[in-house]
Amino acid sequence: MDSLTDKIYDKENCIYLSQCEDDFYYPEEQSVVSEAKSTLTTQDVSSTEPLPGPSTSTTSGVAVKQRFASVLTEDxxxxxxxxxxxxxxxxxxxxxxxxxxxxxxxxxxxxxxxxxxxxxxxxxxxxxxxxxxxxxxxxxxxxxxxxxxxxxxxxxxxxxxxxxxxxxxxxxxxxxxxxxxxxxxxxxEGKGNMPCKASALTESDETKLIESGQLGTSSPDAIINTVWFNMTKLFGLRGSNEHHQMTWGDVVVKQDQRGEYLEYNERVTKTRKGEPGNTRKFSPKAYAVPDNKKICPVQVHREYELRRPQTMKCPTSPFYLGIQTSTAILERGIWFRAQPMGRNKIDTIMKRMCTAAGLDGKLTNHSARKTSITRLLHAGVPPNTVAQLSGHKTLAV
The missing domain is CATH 1.10.150 (DNA polymerase; domain 1)
Known part of the structure; x- marks a missing residue:
């Protein structure tokens, strides 16, 4: 798609949208290219004549409307x-x-x-x-x-x-x-011991989740469980909202001298809201684990991609998708629907799979995150590094 007619211009966000399959559009990554093409349609780049200023340009009114939104009322x-x-x-x-x-x-x-x-x-x-x-x-x-x-x-x-x-x-x-x-x-008086706090998972608990089929790639539920578990445990995401707002382009497969890995690009979180200086110091990585394909982050991510509808593989597509129920579509190898998974289902992933695996204890979505932080600290990882991964404001993690 080399011409501007192949794109849709989003006036609200001042960006061009490129077409994906089934008329699904996503923001074009190289916006500079679009701006250059737009410029070529209005003037000769070889011209030495200076561009008109804002006060003399006959198109300045249109440019202002495209660049600046209306002034909002106080309400x-x-x-x-x-x-x-x-x-x-x-x-x-x-x-x-x-x-x-x-x-x-x-x-x-x-x-x-x-x-x-x-x-x-x-x-x-x-x-x-x-x-x-x-x-x-x-x-x-x-x-x-x-x-x-x-x-x-x-x-x-x-x-x-x-x-x-x-x-x-x-x-x-x-x-x-x-x-x-x-x-x-x-x-x-004995208060403050937090008797209802979530428990961290033990290695034995994880083994039971794998052996019971709750983690792995054998079914749509297992894939969703494992993708969620890896995102929470390996990247330190909080158990619900941070997952719900993810899009497909937030996680990419890359490779370096150590091998393949997933890299996560963080959005707004509870403690990191995008203010200057309040962002991750690094993009967290999760390397492939070839010896454990059932929960290998790269292997599971690729399987999830394979089972997604083609229209849901664009960068702005929802990351978590609803599970497909149509037998005919399931037989074609597509396990997920072209719509986001409900928030309530994401909120209860850990509880559902632990119940199915017969695990005891106070195990909630927070348990996976707590497991990650606890094991990192026990392994001697510096608290400030753990805080960067988990998003805690202080080192009291």
């Missing part, structure tokens, strides 16, 4: 900012702020919005809240759960342009002391 801009926030964090913030609101209305008759309460009054309310709040069933919170309330309330106040931080500023020293005292009391 529209706030909506776009909200869309980029972590959904789980936003929901947790709303829930915990609502609990504090309910407490202050019922216990102190304080009905002012949080961001309208003077620091001295808010500090006193928070000090009492941290010491007295309990779960719905009347039991005490875990120490970290109380600290989560503090972080959520501080996050909410920042969003409302409150001019003080309840975590850092001197005006909230009393509430911080109250929280610290309550945490110490709870720890003395």
């Amino acid at each position: 529209a801009l706030n909506h776009q900012i909200a869309l980029q926030k972590n959904t789980n964090t936003a929901n947790k913030t709303r829930r915990e702020v609502a609990v504090f609101d309910e407490w202050k209305i019922n216990m102190t008759a304080e009905r002012r919005p949080l961001h309208e309460i003077p620091p001295a009054d808010l500090d006193n309310s928070l000090a009492s809240f941290f010491w007295s709040v309990k779960m719905k069933n009347g039991k005490e919170y875990e120490p970290d759960s109380l600290s989560s309330y503090q972080k959520s309330i501080d996050r909410h106040l920042r969003e409302m342009r409150y001019n003080k931080s309840i975590i850092r500023d001197d005006e909230f020293q009393r509430s911080r002391e109250s929280l610290a005292a309550k945490r110490k009391k709870l720890k003395a």
Whole structure:
């Protein structure tokens, strides 16, 4: 496709789209080529006459419309900012702020919005809240759960342009002391041991998953399980959202002197949101393991590619696809559908395959990630390297 007529111009993103099979379009990688072709249609490149400036060009109005989007209203801009926030964090913030609101209305008759309460009054309310709040069933919170309330309330106040931080500023020293005292009391009572935390997988657990057919390439479910397991364990992805937003072009097969490997190009994550200086220092790699073809990351990735519909092999195609149910299509060797896998199914991959393999313990999607971090640390990998892989903000991994 050498002519511009073979492409579609996406005005919203100012890029040309190249055609893939079945009219599926994806962004052209070499946008510079498209821009050069576009330039050749309007002027002779050998001309020595200077280009007209923005104020004199007869096409400047069209160029401006193509390059600059309409100015957003304040509500529209706030909506776009909200869309980029972590959904789980936003929901947790709303829930915990609502609990504090309910407490202050019922216990102190304080009905002012949080961001309208003077620091001295808010500090006193928070000090009492941290010491007295309990779960719905009347039991005490875990120490970290109380600290989560503090972080959520501080996050909410920042969003409302409150001019003080309840975590850092001197005006909230009393509430911080109250929280610290309550945490110490709870720890003395045996709280804080996190009895419900996810367990890491043992090597024996992994063997059972392979032997039971939950990991491998023998079925569509096994391929999805293994691809997800490798992405989480080898690249440190979080168990749900980071998988859900992946596209096919995020993982590529490459080769160097050591052999073939998968390379992962990270998108936005919970702790790395694309700000300058807040990105991975390296693109993680997972080398082929020829002696273990059932879970070899390169071998499984190639098998997954082979079983995908042709239209779902473009870089912008969803990475995780729904499993095909049509017998006729399955007989042709295509095991997956041309549509993304549902979020709920991705969320429960570990639980489903561990149940099928008869594994015991608190095993959730987080277990695969925890397995990766635990084994790296036990193998003597420096904590800062582990933090880079896992995406933790601190070295307390």
